Amino acid sequence: MIQQQQEMMVSPYAALYDIVVPKDNILRQINALVDFSFIYDELKDKYCLNNGRNAIDPIRMFKYLLLKAIFDLSDVDIVERSRYDMSFKYFLNMAPEDPVIDASSLTKFRKLRLKDMNMLDLLIGKTVTIAIEQGILKSTSIIVDATHTKARYNQQSPREVLQDRARKLRKATYAMDESIQSRLPAKNTSDVLEDELAYCQNLIHFLETKSGIAHVPKIMETLNLLKETVQDDLERLQQANDPDARVGHKSADSSFFGYKTHLAMTEERIITAAIVTTGEKTDGKQLQTLIEKSQAAGMEIKTVIGDTAYSEKDNLLYGKMHDITLVSKLHPMITQGGRKKEDEFEFNKDAGLYVCKAGHMAIRKARQGKKDVGTNQTETYYFDVEKCKRCSFREGCYKEGAKSKTYSVSMKSNVHTEQMAFQESESFKEQAKQRYKIEAKNSELKHRHGYEVATSSGLLSMELQGAMAIFAVNLKRILKLTD
Incomplete structure (x- = not known):
């Protein structure tokens, strides 16, 4: 039975908090900044409201997960620290003498209470609302990028x-x-x-x-x-590997096994949208959803800043249709139209090569046809035919007995002249300088909040990890800007 337990603390030792937890302590500041009662509204359908034993306060359980994201500790160690760390007890609304929970309760809370919840959009939206209320979110630009997270097992059995x-x-x-x-x-x-x-x-x-x-x-x-x-x-x-993790490519000769998190962030460094995908997904395909999620969170968007992965033809047309300026340099490969099977082959801008839907990257490319003759020239990509022979997606893609597997893209020299002119302007170059900010944010997520490696298996677990980590970094940023 769920019972709202975040009431005024009654303890003869409560005054200790005023002595040992200073006003500038980050956990005290987060408690003052965020009204966590929204957790009750989101989780009330996951509990019985009038029967059974009293459940552990869901706000306290949620805060435990937030502490894990902030301090990058295991379930057991975060609970153990809450036994003696007074700032943790204050944050969790515990009396100094209160006992702590059993660490196994956190696993059950994640699996039973947070299952089927869109925590990612919920928590990002909450922090964007707080940022707007605090008057610190003023820009009309978002910076977009993707960061990768290795699977927990990282291709090990x-x-x-x-x-x-x-x-x-x-x-x-x-x-x-x-x-x-x-x-x-x-x-x-x-x-x-x-x-x-x-x-x-x-x-x-x-x-x-x-x-x-x-x-x-x-x-x-x-x-x-x-x-x-x-x-x-x-x-x-009991399974062979992380069932959802996939091979993604960072360059032509380096890859990872895991997931990608596609991010949109304001110039004030507040993350406004995120999409968690498997590792093989390309960055540019997520742009329109990132824009719409940011707008749904309360952002007004006039400019999008990103690398060459986002300058696809569809994205340029989308920007024009919605009066959004796309500050993204053109790449001669991803901006071409007229190619077949676009849903099966995606361009990896880091490697400069196409990747099939199985995650296999082309091993080389060659240009054919006469230069500057428009559609007569094509770029042909060659795949490792030995991999194609064993691939689980070979039906309809690889012809049995074929000695090679290629994918061709027609070249056009006159498609994006307007964007080409814009990217040479001083305005473009000045706005593009803001892109470093999201790379620094990716580094913060990985090195301070454990986002370099997945803490559990599966896409849903990765989304929850992303939700808590982004919630933590956004709150820290808001506190810094309002200090």
């Missing part, structure tokens, strides 16, 4: 992940007590995932019950990580 984390745990125990090596459970030698899971569970049980060193901080961190992998993702580990 589940068994390899378990082996790696068990190895790190053993290494930490040997550093504490070399003699323990002879008493540890025998290592798994088979290639069967279930056997590796059983070994990890035996290792965890031994260290927690018989080693006497499980509570040493260096041991506890690696032990908690292995436990969380086994317990939280046990269902996922």
Whole structure:
């Protein structure tokens, strides 16, 4: 049963907060800035309102997830810190003497209460509303870009992940007590995932019950990580890999396995829209949705600033239709019309090559036809035919027995003259200088808020991770601008 519990705290020790949590503490400032009661409105349908035991306050559970995004800690460690960190207890609206929750409750909250919720748009919209109310969001420009996040397993098999984390745990125990090596459970030698899971569970049980060193901080961190992998993702580990993660390309010779988050941000560095996709999706296709999401959040948009990925023909036409200036340099490949199967082959601007729907990138390209003759000239892209032979999407794409697989794009020299003239203007060059801001924001998300690697498996989990991380960075930015 849900019960609103964010009432005035009654505790003989409540005055301690005024002594040990200063007014400029970021968590005290966030509490003053945000009315978290919107969480009740969003989650009321997920609880029974008049029957059963009282549930843990959903606002407190949500704030735990926000603390994870701000401080980049595991479930176990964020709960443990809330046991003794007075700023955490103040933020969670706990009395100094209150006990903490069980860390497993956070997993249940994510899976049961936040399932099927569009937290990404909800939380971004909330911060944009706060920014407008505070009078700090004044620009009519958005800067767009995409950042990648590696899958939790990063192309390792589940068994390899378990082996790696068990190895790190053993290494930490040997550093504490070399003699323990002879008493540890025998290592798994088979290639069967279930056997590796059983070994990890035996290792965890031994260290927690018989080693006497499980509570040493260096041991506890690696032990908690292995436990969380086994317990939280046990269902996922039964699958071959992260089921939603895909191979994306950062350049012609570098790739990643995971997800992309497509972002729109104002010149004040407030993120106004985000779309989480699998790793192979291209940036330019998301632009129109980013604009519409930003407008729905309350933004007035007159200018969009982005790299060459966003200068597709459709985006230029969309900008003209909606009176939006697109500050994005043309690329001779992505701005051409007249190509077939546009939904199956997408251009990767970083590599300068096309990628098929299976995520395979062309290995080379060649231009054919006479120069400056308009549509007579084509750019032909060659794919690795050995990959095509084994590809799960080969039906209708690769002809059995063919010795090559190519994709051709017709070239036009007179399509985007207006945009070409604009990108040479001083106005274009001056506005394009703002693009560095979103690259710095991507770095902040990755290096300060754990966005470099997914914390769990699946697209829905990635969207929730994105929602909490962006909510955190937006609140921090608002606080800085209003200071």
